Amino acid sequence: MPVTRAAPKLMVEDVARSVAFYREALGFDFVCGVTEDTRQVVDQWPAPGRLALAEVRCGQARLIFQSRGSLTAELPRLGEAKIGGSVVIVLTCDDLDALYERISERTPFLKAPHVTFYGARECSLQDVNGYVLTFSDGAEQDH
Template identity: 30%
Template sequence: MNLKLIQPMKSISPNIFVNDIKATITFYSTLGFTLADEVTTPDGEKIFALMKNGSVTFMFQTLASIEGIHPMVSRSNGGSLLLYISVDNIRQYYDQIKGKVDGLTELNKTFYGATEFSLIDNNNYLLTFAEHE
């Protein structure tokens, strides 16, 4: 089937469901992300955060905030998701966060020419940072 592209897409921003939004904001701030926007309920509970670092945007939303609205969304902590993030100056970035996060792998030169390292975030998602040199 040949589908004609109606409108080109501009970007993708995954909305990642988490249990603890405050801990997630703290963790991603350690990785150099800044809080660009947030949603708080009338009761003062933070349920959504938009975080950015350069052109990378992640949305984080509490699982509790969608309970009963999207019953198909369910997960235990973590999941079969790897977020692959392209960066410049990977060695410098690695040195900046080394010692600040747990589960950091060593820098590795891959067979396909990238220098990479991985870590597990506070929600057990796997993040791989890569520079194609």
């Protein structure tokens, strides 16, 4: 059984704030969301009401944001989990330098473009929730 897609679900305090950051600072598109009180699926941004969940995309990359309250109702063991933490999400892009120039005007990077010990060119930033995003030029070889 091959896996056909991965979309990390990230616990956040404010879904709309997360969507706004990814749209405005990183150029992601809003795919859809689910309102907190009515559980209505919405596909227009800004959403009418507070969101419990939302999906964003940029190219083939997709991320899902779910509010702490909504996610811990489904998975109570996450109730005490810290938002952000040690997860690094790697996003491959076609032109790392252009992406860095465009995004660095709005958002500070943790690390500028550099060559890693494993031969990839990467740069990293922290999103509004504390998650680390690493952008890679995709030139590293598959291992």
